[in-house]
Amino acid sequence: MSGLLNFNNMNKTFRRKRLSIDEYAEGILSGDRIILSRAITLVESRLESDNELAEQVIKKILPNTGNCLRLGITGVPGVGKSTFIESFGKYLTGIGKKIAVLTIDPSSQRTQGSILGDKTRMEELANDPNAYVRPSASGNTLGGVNSKTRETLLLCEASGYDVVIIETVGVGQSETTVKGIVDFFLLLMLSGAGDELQGIKRGIMEMADAIAINKADGDNINRSEMAKREYQNALHMFPPTESGWVPKVLTCSAVEKKGMEKIWHLMLRYEEEMRKSGFFQRNRQQQNLEWMMQTIQYYLDLSFFNHPEIKSTMPELKKEVTEGLTPAIVAAKELLHRYKK
Amino acid sequence: MSGLLNFNNMNKTFRRKRLSIDEYAEGILSGDRIILSRAITLVESRLESDNELAEQVIKKILPNTGNCLRLGITGVPGVGKSTFIESFGKYLTGIGKKIAVLTIDPSSQRTQGSILGDKTRMEELANDPNAYVRPSASGNTLGGVNSKTRETLLLCEASGYDVVIIETVGVGQSETTVKGIVDFFLLLMLSGAGDELQGIKRGIMEMADAIAINKADGDNINRSEMAKREYQNALHMFPPTESGWVPKVLTCSAVEKKGMEKIWHLMLRYEEEMRKSGFFQRNRQQQNLEWMMQTIQYYLDLSFFNHPEIKSTMPELKKEVTEGLTPAIVAAKELLHRYKK
Numbered sequence: 001m002s003g004l005l006n007f008n009n010m011n012k013t014f015r016r017k018r019l020s021i022d023e024y025a026e027g028i029l030s031g032d033r034i035i036l037s038r039a040i041t042l043v044e045s046r047l048e049s050d051n052e053l054a055e056q057v058i059k060k061i062l063p064n065t066g067n068c069l070r071l072g073i074t075g076v077p078g079v080g081k082s083t084f085i086e087s088f089g090k091y092l093t094g095i096g097k098k099i100a101v102l103t104i105d106p107s108s109q110r111t112q113g114s115i116l117g118d119k120t121r122m123e124e125l126a127n128d129p130n131a132y133v134r135p136s137a138s139g140n141t142l143g144g145v146n147s148k149t150r151e152t153l154l155l156c157e158a159s160g161y162d163v164v165i166i167e168t169v170g171v172g173q174s175e176t177t178v179k180g181i182v183d184f185f186l187l188l189m190l191s192g193a194g195d196e197l198q199g200i201k202r203g204i205m206e207m208a209d210a211i212a213i214n215k216a217d218g219d220n221i222n223r224s225e226m227a228k229r230e231y232q233n234a235l236h237m238f239p240p241t242e243s244g245w246v247p248k249v250l251t252c253s254a255v256e257k258k259g260m261e262k263i264w265h266l267m268l269r270y271e272e273e274m275r276k277s278g279f280f281q282r283n284r285q286q287q288n289l290e291w292m293m294q295t296i297q298y299y300l301d302l303s304f305f306n307h308p309e310i311k312s313t314m315p316e317l318k319k320e321v322t323e324g325l326t327p328a329i330v331a332a333k334e335l336l337h338r339y340k341k
Numbered sequence: 342m343s344g345l346l347n348f349n350n351m352n353k354t355f356r357r358k359r360l361s362i363d364e365y366a367e368g369i370l371s372g373d374r375i376i377l378s379r380a381i382t383l384v385e386s387r388l389e390s391d392n393e394l395a396e397q398v399i400k401k402i403l404p405n406t407g408n409c410l411r412l413g414i415t416g417v418p419g420v421g422k423s424t425f426i427e428s429f430g431k432y433l434t435g436i437g438k439k440i441a442v443l444t445i446d447p448s449s450q451r452t453q454g455s456i457l458g459d460k461t462r463m464e465e466l467a468n469d470p471n472a473y474v475r476p477s478a479s480g481n482t483l484g485g486v487n488s489k490t491r492e493t494l495l496l497c498e499a500s501g502y503d504v505v506i507i508e509t510v511g512v513g514q515s516e517t518t519v520k521g522i523v524d525f526f527l528l529l530m531l532s533g534a535g536d537e538l539q540g541i542k543r544g545i546m547e548m549a550d551a552i553a554i555n556k557a558d559g560d561n562i563n564r565s566e567m568a569k570r571e572y573q574n575a576l577h578m579f580p581p582t583e584s585g586w587v588p589k590v591l592t593c594s595a596v597e598k599k600g601m602e603k604i605w606h607l608m609l610r611y612e613e614e615m616r617k618s619g620f621f622q623r624n625r626q627q628q629n630l631e632w633m634m635q636t637i638q639y640y641l642d643l644s645f646f647n648h649p650e651i652k653s654t655m656p657e658l659k660k661e662v663t664e665g666l667t668p669a670i671v672a673a674k675e676l677l678h679r680y681k682k
Contacts, residue, residue, distance in 0.1 A: 058668045066665065151670060203547045205579060230578060237575035238546060285663045292662050295673035300641045321633050322626045324407065327399045329492060332636035 021053065025060040031160045033132060040134060043151045058151055061158035066284070068157045069271060072178040074168045074204065075188030080214045084188055084254035085167060086125045091260035092163055093130040100132040100156040101125065102149060103167040104174050132161065150181055150291055179207045180290055183280065184267050187211045191220060191227035206238055208247055210266055216251035216259065224251045243279040245270060309338045362394065366401040372501045374473060381475060384492045399492055402499035407625070409498045410612060413519040415509045415545065416529030421555045425529055425595035426508060427466045432601035433504055434471040441473040441497040442466065443490060444508040445515050473502065491522055491632055520548045521631055524621065525608050528552045532561060532568035547579055549588055551607055557592035557600065565592045584620040586611060650679045 019027070019035070024042075027035025042054040075081045085101055092099050101122065126133045134152070149166060156164050166182060168174045179185055187208035205211075211231050216224035231249045241247070248266055252259025274280035304310060313335060320326040360368070360376070365383075368376025383395040416422045426442055433440050442463065467474045475493070490507060497505050507523060509515040520526055528549035546552070552572050557565035572590045582588070589607055593600025615621035645651060654676060661667040 055668065055671050055674065059671055062665065062668055151668075154668070203544055206544050206547055230574075233571075234575040234578035237571055285665075288662050288665065288669050289659060291669035292659070292673045295670050296645065296676060297638070297642070299673070299677050300645060301638070304637065304641060318630060318633070321629050324403065324626075324629065327396065327403055327492075327495070328629050328632035329636050330396050330400055332633045332640070333396065335637060336640050 018053070021056045021060055024053075024057040028057070028061055028155055028159045029064055033159075036132070036155060036159045037134070039155050040152050043155065044148050054151065058154055061154065065154045065157040068161055069163050069184065069267065070153065070182040071163060071165045071267065072168070072175075072182035072185040073165055073188065074175055074178070074185070075214070077169060079188045079190055080254050081167065081169075081188055082121050084212075084214055084252070085165060086122045087254040087257045088260050088263065089122070089125045089131055089165070090128065091257070091264065093125075093128050095264075097162040098130045098132075098160060099163045099165065100134070100159075100161040101165045101167065102152055102156070103133070103135045104149065104169070104178070132156065132159075149177070153181060175204050175207060180287055180294075183274075183283070184209050184270055186263070186267075188214050189227070189231070190215055191223040205234075209241075209245060209270060210247055210263070211235070211249045212259070212263055213249065213251045214254055217253035217256050221251075227251075243274060243283070244277065245274065245279075304339055307339055309341070310335055313338060359394070362397045362401055365394075365398045369398070369402055369496055369500050370405055374500075377473070377496060377500045378475070380496050381493050384496065385489050395492065399495055402495065406495045406498040409502055410504050410525065410608065411494065411523040412504060412506045412608065413509070413516075413523035413526040414506055414529065415516050415519070415526070416555075418510060420529045420531055421595050422508060422510075422529055423462050425553075425555055425593070426506060427463045428595040428598045429601050429604065430463070430466045430472055430506070431469065432598070432605065434466075434469050436605075438503045439471045439473075439501060440504045440506065441475070441500075441502040442506045442508065443493055443497070444474070444476045445490065445510070445519070473497065473500075490518070494522060516545050516548060521628055521635075524615075524624070525550050525611055527604070527608075529555050530568070530572070531556055532564040546575075550582075550586060550611060551588055551604070552576070552590045553600070553604055554590065554592045555595055558594035558597050562592075568592075584615055584624070585618065586614065645680055648680055650682070651676055654679060 019038070024035060024039050028039055039054065039057055042050045042057070045051060045054070073081065073085060075084075089099050089101060122133055125131045153164055153166070166178050168178050185207050187204060187210070189211050191213055213224045213227050213231070228249045228251050235247045235249065238247075250259060250262055250266065252263060271280065274283075305314075317326065317331040317335065321328050321331045360379070365376060365380050369380055380395065380398055383391045383398070386392060386395070414422065414426060416425075430440050430442060463474055466472045494505050494507070507519050509519050526548050528545060528551070530552050532554055554565045554568050554572070569590045569592050576588045576590065579588075591600060591603055591607065593604060612621065615624075646655075658667065658672040658676065662669050662672045
């Protein structure tokens with residue numbers, strides 16, 4: 001009896017934890033959501049052996065990636081981001097698209113309000129057979145958001161999704177990371193550049209390929225149209241983008257499901273123009289290279305900052321540097337010296 | 342005869358290359374420009390032994406730093422940056438200030454037109470006994486701009502300058518670096534957001550604490566005033582700055598030496614407000630910490646990318662990653678593996 005139990009446990013553990021590279025790859029390519037989820041868990045694992053397996057899986061499915069449109073959507077809490085993604089996602093599945101939504105877990109980023117952990121979030125979309133919603137653990141590790149989200153994106157692509165949406169909260173460093181992953185970056189805003197903008201990080205606006213003014217409904221329609229014109233004027237004062245694309249401003253109402261088609265058509269127009277100019281492909285190649293460089297950086301840092309000697313010396317030196325008692329360069333050299341020993 | 346020659350040469354080399362830590366420190370603190378220049382050369386040297394000496398000098402003079410206003414000034418070629426800095430610098434020395442100007446050598450940054458090497462640049466200012474003009478070699482090294490410019494800034498501060506201006510060309514990565522060094526960041530622009538903006542990098546506008554529309558003279562006055570209003574409107578649409586400061590837009594004419602006082606008073610107002618709120622000091626402390634982190638990063642990278650095994654493997658792997666044949670993560674791990682061996 002106990003032998004049977006053990007066997008069952010082992011089997012269960014085996015089934016839940018590990019498949020072979022080929023089993024993962026075949027499952028992903030056939031669109032098996034359970035295997036996709038397990039592969040993502042493998043990618044996000046902190047175990048080196050899991051990561052190594054994940055990398056082999058990614059290597060295997062790589063030829064089947066690259067065929068989806070990669071979208072970044074950001075906006076501060078309160079802008080109606082979840083509702084927007086639900087409306088936009090439902091619009092896309094309604095026109096026959098398969099979509100994946102990756103949300104970057106903001107729990108480590110000190111925001112007001114619970115964003116994840118809210119089980120009812122995007123419920124309608126999560127139950128749609130043509131949509132796959134997955135919170136992507138960002139964790140606390142240096143650069144962690146980055147490589148994990150990219151790998152997850154590739155797994156979703158290979159699994160046959162047409163559009164992958166990566167959602168961030170617009171308050172941290174993750175937007176720069178996401179900008180380096182996606183083809184198109186949408187910023188959600190509200191009319192009235194007042195309190196609701198307090199949380200947004202400077203620099204994000206210049207990343208946007210489009211701004212959508214949400215909650216353009218009811219009494220708010222006129223104000224939203226005004227905000228649209230104001231943002232449009234503001235964007236014209238920005239230096240041109242590298243791609244040559246002039247960022248657009250639109251209005252929408254996620255609650256009333258209005259404006260979704262307009263936004264989608266804008267994205268399609270962007271893709272068409274950028275493919276024609278060659279920027280689309282060039283940008284992805286550049287992103288690949290940056291991913292490599294950032295991964296190297298991440299592991300070099302990890303090895304340094306996790307070194308016991310560094311961990312024990314760092315706090316005191318940080319204090320001295322902050323207070324201006326030791327030049328930063330001297331403190332840095334001291335740490336590097338201890339690390340090399 | 343040959344013995345005498347040798348002795349002379351040795352002596353010359355000794356005198357030109359090295360002083361003791363105390364001799365450097367005393368020379369710098371007494372405002373000796375020749376010793377200041379030699380100390381900067383030491384900082385910029387690629388010899389480890391020079392750098393070590395330089396760090397000891399900086400450690401020594403550190404208590405005498407921090408008493409100047411640190412300004413970053415940027416703008417694309419053609420905006421009249423040199424003329425502006427000359428006019429602004431002459432205005433400052435005219436009201437009794439001692440100023441240092443550090444220009445970041447853009448030679449490695451692929452810009453049109455020679456910027457350095459132009460010997461007549463800022464000639465009037467360079468001959469002013471209360472001004473010190475120094476091109477800061479950025480070189481090609483990763484992150485090199487960064488630590489060298491910061492250290493040079495500290496040397497100038499200790500040498501009694503009231504204002505240090507760091508000039509960049511507005512087209513590369515150096516603005517982000519400079520933003521992390523200075524207290525106040527001024528962006529020079531022209532009226533008409535046309536061709537002259539082609540070169541400027543997106544994101545720079547959101548870094549600016551003020552924009553000065555240059556060449557507001559002659560037929561251009563009306564257009565400049567209009568541009569001022571347009572930029573002012575655009576800046577109002579930006580998210581608030583971390584400091585709470587609302588960036589201002591001014592007009593000026595560097596050629597006619599107009600608007601310099603207005604700009605200086607704005608900077609003084611900024612300093613006063615930011616000191617009152619505590620942001621000024623907090624920002625400098627944060628910058629010190631970042632300097633430490635960036636220095637660590639720089640040396641970790643240096644050790645990695647200069648490794649013979651990495652140098653020989655990198656090009657092929659880069660190609661594979663760019664072409665989508667190898668996942669970036671796999672290439673990165675491969676390189677890290679070779680590095681560890």
